[in-house]
Amino acid sequence: QVQLVESGGGLVQPGGSLRLSCAASGSRFKSNAMGWFRQAPGKQRELVAAISSDGSIKYGDSVKGRFTISRDNAKNTVYLQMNSLKPEDTAVYYCNPMSQLAGVFLATNYWGQGTQVTVSS
Secondary structure, X not given: OOEEEEEOOEEEXXXXXXXXXXXXXXXXXXXXXXXXXXXXXXXXXXXXXXXXXXXXXXXXXXXXXXXXXXXXXXXXXXXXXXXOOXXXXXXXXXXXXXXXXXXXXXXXXXXOOOEEEEEXX
8 A cells, every 4th residue: 555645835925935745655656657636625636747657747737837746766755846836826735646548647546644735925
């Protein structure tokens, strides 16, 4: 079973930056795509970014040009660098091991506790 621990969230002002980390246990990390999702109160969980095992990347439209996803396979860790943060980025952020079929990233039912990101002045 995969174990996921997200960290790095907090309270920041609009325009600020945060770097989220997700430490993943399990032997499947290096062969799996990894994604970041977020969920705000009363809203559906949405894909923020995803990265394949070989570095192919997809971003949600709302974060393109502001967020950067990366991974360190040696550390079994995936990162999300968030710049130019906006109040609408406020949400709980989760990482997720994903599969990729025919170029499409697919979520799996493995989730950590999430980390809260609040953007407010």
